[in-house]
Amino acid sequence: xxxxxxxxxxxxxxxxxxxxxxxxxxxxxxxxxxxxxxxxxxxxxxxxxxxxxxxxxxxxxxxxxxxxxxxxxxxxxxxxxxxxxxxxxxxxxxxxxxxxxxxxxxxxxxxxxxxxxxxxxxxxxxxxxxxxxxxxxxxxxxxxx
Numbered sequence: 001x002x003x004x005x006x007x008x009x010x011x012x013x014x015x016x017x018x019x020x021x022x023x024x025x026x027x028x029x030x031x032x033x034x035x036x037x038x039x040x041x042x043x044x045x046x047x048x049x050x051x052x053x054x055x056x057x058x059x060x061x062x063x064x065x066x067x068x069x070x071x072x073x074x075x076x077x078x079x080x081x082x083x084x085x086x087x088x089x090x091x092x093x094x095x096x097x098x099x100x101x102x103x104x105x106x107x108x109x110x111x112x113x114x115x116x117x118x119x120x121x122x123x124x125x126x127x128x129x130x131x132x133x134x135x136x137x138x139x140x141x142x143x144x145x
Contacts, residue, residue: 003092003102014097014126016066023051023059065130070095073122077115086110095122 006015016024023046030042044051073091078084089101090108101108108116125133135141 003096003098006096020059024063027056073118076118080112080115082110090119094119095126097123097126
């Protein structure tokens with residue numbers, strides 16, 4: 001779990017960041033409470049500041065993109081026929097910029113060149129955040145006006 005959470009807001013650590021995880025937890029709690037009491041008015045406070053719905057939606061979108069990329073990486077890298085724990089450890093290690101793989105004494109040399117390329121891109125995306133990497137591969141970014 002600590003591999004996924006990453007560092008604090010503003011740090012260069014990868015991962016979801018503590019503030020995003022806290023906000024996701026509070027959004028989920030508010031959804032459960034609003035389901036139990038539909039007439040209840042709930043606001044989400046983080047650091048004594050009310051988060052508007054737009055900010056909450058942006059955090060939910062980021063979490064969705066993060067989850068899809070992680071699942072996609074897990075699927076593609078697992079095609080190397082490696083141990084599942086090794087694959088999960090490698091993906092989280094690269095995407096969240098953790099460091100060495102956990103649970104294995106092996107290096108990344110056990111992966112195919114395609115997996116290494118994807119893990120390298122994941123490492124860059126984890127360091128720079130996901131949105132700049134998505135923008136890098138959009139054709140609209142490179143088109144001349």
